[in-house]
Amino acid sequence: MLKNYAMWIGLLVFGFAAMMFYGSFSMQYYGPYGPGPGFFPRWISGVLAAVALLYIGDSIRKEKRISFAEAFPTGVVLVRLLTIVASILIFIFIAPFTGYIIASVLVMLMLLLPDVKWYTSVAVAVSVSLALFFVFDTFLNIPLPANALGW
Amino acid sequence: MNKRWIMGLLLMFIVGLLAACAEEAAPAEAEAEEETAAFPEEPINVIVAYDAGGGTDTTARTLQPFLEEELGVPVNVVNQPGGSGWVGWTNIANAEPDGQTIGYLNSPNVASGLVNPTLEREVDLSDFETLANHVADPGAIAIRTDDERFSNFEELVEYAKENELTTTATGVAGDDHLVTLKLNDRLGTKFRAVQFEGTAESRAAFLGGHVDVLVTSVGEAYSMDEGGQLDVVAVTAEERSPFLPDTPTVGELGFDPIIQQSTRGLVAPVGIDPEKLEVLKAALENAIQNEEHQTKMTEIGTQVQYADAEEYRQLLEQDLEDVEGLKELLGW
Amino acid sequence: MDTFGLLMEGFAIALSWDNLLYALIGVSVGMLVGILPGLGPSAGTALLIPLTFGMDPTSAIVMLAAIFYGSMYGGTITTVLVNVPGEAASVITGLDGYPMAQQGRAGVALGISAIGSFIGGVVAIIGVVLVAPMMVKFALSFGPPEFFALILFGLTMVVGLAGKSVIRGMIAVLIGLLLAMYGMAPSSGVVRYSFGITHLIDGFNFVTIAMGLFGLSEILIGMEQQLKNPIKPPAVKGMFPSRKEWKPSAASIGRGTVLGFFMGLIPGTSSVVPALMSYSMEKRLAKDPSRFGKGAIEGVAGPETANNSFTGGALIPLFLLGIPSSATMAVLMGAFILHGLQPGPTLFIQHSDFVWAVLASMFIGNAMLLFMNLPMAGMWAKIASVPFKLLFPIIIAVSIVGTYSISNSLWDVGGLLFFGLVGYLFKKADIPVAPIALTFILGVMMEEALLQTLAIYKGSFLPIFTRPLAGTLMAMSVIALSLSIYAGFKNKKDNLADSEA
Structure with missing residues (x-):
């Protein structure tokens, strides 16, 4: 039962709905001319909580069970998935300091290097980052994160 | 194996860069302070x-x-x-x-x-x-040109003291909404503001007859006034707007001046x-x-x-x- | 002078060498802006307005309009090839466009979009030329009650799209609606669920949600598949539909054109509404609705056409009333004013040469896009055959810079990651993600329209049912909803039968 992934997602959705339901009580439920700001959040989250329970019930049935082992990869594949997540996080944390170009090249290298020859990786990473920088920063005048040197 | 190596190198590279940037940033600030004269x-x-x-x-x-x-x-x-x-x-x-x-x-x-x-x-x-x-941009109060109930601001206010009328607003306590609230507060009218996402929607609802009075800004209304699509009956400013020289201010019409x-x-x-x-x-x-x-x-x-x-x-x-x-x- | 003569004069201006050149530059730049997701047609057009300073007003508007409809074509390309929708209507195109690309039919999907967009765009412009004045009344008759009924109708259609499991579909629909509750509430101005975060005062950004739920989560899923058992990218199979697909496609295009045009007349409608309606209409009319979501050509042809004729129809309120019906139209209107042209009833009289030249240039621009896109559809489609290992880092880099550009902050990049993970986890649990994105847009509009209705009619719900247009739409919603519930139960029986067998 604990290994049933679908059930956990159901609990997660239920938790989200419960949080929203709870939050809706701090808002006015009905105003002078109809539903107040709390009306829709309360009903929608309430119904969602109910549907989440139905979903949990449904997912426990034998033929609908999804075990973690079936749903999620392990080993190398998992590492690669986490690399994608990490690369975006790294971008968020280093871009304000290193500027857009370095951060973007780094992200792309992290994603390219495991599969692609290093020289191809570097070429793709640098050229795509420079091209994007040119289009957004220079052409469209949208200031991208910049380092102390201004790029 | 090789790949893990590269990843490790990459990480060191990042740390190095961060450190380098932190160092670079410091002297740059110091310099800037000396150069205020050339700002x-x-x-x-x-x-x-x-x-x-x-x-x-x-x-x-x-x-x-x-x-x-x-x-x-x-x-x-x-x-x-x-x-x-x-x-x-x-x-x-x-x-x-x-x-x-x-x-x-x-x-x-x-x-x-x-x-x-x-x-x-x-x-x-x-x-x-x-x-x-x-x-x-001063507020502008506009009515439909074919409205039979009122044709100028005085008539509008008279009517609105007796009857409830709807007005447009674009944002709670935004400039348009405040005009309606101030009118009710100072002139005793019974306007009820209906909130719209933006001027485009509020104008459409007004022209379609769904809302009685359009409250917007002079900049949004003057060309439609010129084009005869609507009639701006008053502006909420201290003096008339150069875009609508013939439209009086609320104060000029003898009411408590409303500035918004x-x-x-x-x-x-x-x-x-x-x-x-x-x-x-x-x-x-x-x-x-x-x-x-x-x-x-x-x-x-x-x-x-x-x-x-x-x-x-x-x-x-x-x-x-x-x-x-x-x-x-x-x-x- | 009669309409035809005026239009011919417009063509004379639009066909001058420099205006042709500006239209060409415009559509090319627009395609580029559209292909790079995030920015979207409205912000893209706005940022390029400075390019037109110093140009003659007609040329300027010719170019800006070209940027605008060029970006709509461009957005389709990214959606079909890599499932990264940059705007609301593209979400619908992706439902069947992306599966087509996975089957090696990206060229066909792009080809039929180009043809549909061309027909939709051109017919809508003809509509504008012929019937513009008569349509104004229809446009204005849509008040808040009608709008509410229309949105509700749209919502029932999302429920119909939700997939095989009613429960899983409902979860997605409700989550989308709940996400719409974040930010400032209409009418009261109460800030809901901001948790003290400034970025949440206005709630979530649609583009962030769409790019995360579709683009990034697709990459995460794709990565697994590639490493487990690498599938070779499918070979590109030309760009024309097979012979038996022509007839249904043509019918979809025809229906999409009419639908989009009328929806375009209503100020404030999101382009997702016509696309969504066209999609559900096609699905309902199809002999075998189960093909939808798995690469049905009608599911691409109809919505893409509707989307473009929607844009054409939207010119009527803009030109005749000075009311922009969408954010992009508002930007276009801003450009008009910058160049000294005030949209409104006097525009047709005072600047008739300009209006007709712009309309004529739209025929030409759409033709250019067709000729650029049909041969290029094959070229673009080859992108789908770029090895995944090279393609996905590029998609991620583009998504990052795209989400960054929404508000020039890293907040939305974080949002991309968050919704990417949510999409991945949900797909693993068989919960469809498309309804989340669609009801998110509709949810905001629905609550607003309802509260407007109640504010106008002093808290009475009756007008929603008694006003003829609104009432008809409500009746249609009830029918649509009962049909999908019926279909859901029928489906369930089938499923049970399967498991018993």
Whole structure:
């Protein structure tokens, strides 16, 4: 039962709905001319909580069970998935300091290097980052994160 | 194996870069402080808290070349929409007070945000150093040309004292909404504001007869008035608008004068070196007062109304006080 | 002078060498802006307005309009090839466009979009030329009650799209609606669920949600598949539909054109509404609705056409009333004013040469896009055959810079990652993600329209049912909803039968 992934997602959705339901009580439920700001959040989250329970019930049935082992990869594949997540996080944390170009090249290298020859990786990473920088920063005048040197 | 190696190297590279940048940043700041005399040497960023293409954005981009001319450095308009303006405004207040970042405040939007009890924000009016007001757009009250119940402002007010009428508004405690609230407060009318997403929607609902009275700004209404699509019966300003010279103000018609306008002015974060502040203020005054600039603004239907830093601060405080006073009517 | 003569004069201006050149530059730049997701047509057009300073007004508007409709074509390309929708209407195109690309039919999907967009765009412009004045009344008759009924109708259609499991579909629909509750509430101005975060005062950004739920989560899923058992990218199979697909496609295009045009007349409608309606209409009319979501050509042809004729129809309120019906139209209107042309009833009289030149240039621009896109559809489709290992880092880099550009902040990049993970986890649990994105948009509009209705009619719900247009739409919603519930139960029986067998 604990290994049933679908059930956990159901609990997660239920938790989200419960949080929203709870939050809706701090808002006015009905105003002078109809539903107040709390009306829709309360009903929608309430119904969602109910549907989440139905979903949990449904997912426990034998033929609908999804075990973690079936749903999620392990080993190398998992590492690669986490690399994608990490690369975006790294971008968020280093871009304000290193500027857009370095951060973007780094992200792309992290994603390219495991599969692609290093020289191809570097070429793709640098050229795509420079091209994007040119289009957004220079052409469209949208200031991208910049380092102390201004790029 | 090889790959893990490369990843490790990459990580070290990142750490190294971070360290390098931190070191680089420090001397750069020290240098900047010595060079106040030559301010500005680097591009100035003007934060606009709304999307590219919106009213404030157009205002900023029209001023941009004239400001560049005055300052002698490039001026970038940076759009930071979101949070009903508070994303951009917070970023202005939290920017490095080195004079390189300034931005537009929109009032009364900023005032209503400050009063709205459910809006948790990190900044206050005292976090901004006012520089100058740029434009002002007075409120306009318009009726349909074929409305049989009233044909001028006096008749409208008479009718609205007896009967409930709907008016348009674009944002709770926004400039349009405040006009309706002030009318009810001072003239005893029974207007009921209906909130729309923007002027486009509110105008469509008004022209389609779904809402009785259009409350908007002169800039949004004058061309439709000229085109005979609607009839602006009064403006909520101290004097008539150059765009609608034949339309009286509420005060001129013998009513309690109702003053409500939306303004866009420039502010900087507090803590800027006073000398830099003077440079910015002087440049803005010259750019805004530039005749060529004023002609351009008139062409796009926006009224330039320069106010110096002190006057602009008073203006913002007045707006804040106004909204505070209407708190009860707003249900806050 | 009669309409035809005026239009011919317009063509004379639009066909001058420099205006042709500006139209060409415009559509090319627009395609580029559209292909790079995030920015979207409205912000993209707005940022390029400075390029037109110093140009003659007609040329300027010709170019800006070209940027605008060029970006709509461009957005389709990214959606079909890599499932990164940059705007609301593209979400619908992706439902069947992306599966087509996975089957090696990206060229066909792009080809039929180009043809559909061309027909939709051109017919809508003809509509504008012929019937503009008569349509104004229809446009204005849509008040808040009608709008509410229309949105509700749209919502029932999302429920119909939700997939095989009613429960899983409902979860997605409700989550989308709940996400719409974040930010400032209409009418009261109460800020809901901001948790003190400034970026949440206005709620979530649609583009962030769409790019995360579709683009990034697709990459995460794709990565697994590639490493487990690498599938070779499918070979590109030309760009024309097979012979038996022509007839249904043509019918979809025809229906999409009419639908989109009328929806375009209503100010304030999101382009997702016509696309969504067209999609559900096609699905309902199809002999075998189960093909939808797995690469049905009608599911691409109809919505893409509707989307473009929607844009054409939207010119009527813009030109005749000075009311922009969408954010992009508002930007276009801003450009008009910048160049000294005030949209409104007087525009046709005072600047008739300009209006007709712009309309004529739209025929030409759409033709250019067709000729650029048909041969290029094959070229673009080859992108789908770029090895995944090279393609996905590029998609991620583009998504990062795209989400960054929404508000020039890293907040939305974080949002991309968050919604990417949510999409991945949900797909693993068989919960469809498309309804989340669609009801997110509709949810905001629905609450607003309802509260407007109640504010106008002093708290009475009756007008929603008694006003003829609104009432008809409500009745249609009830029918649509009962049909999908019926279908859901029928499906369930089938499933049970399967498991018993």
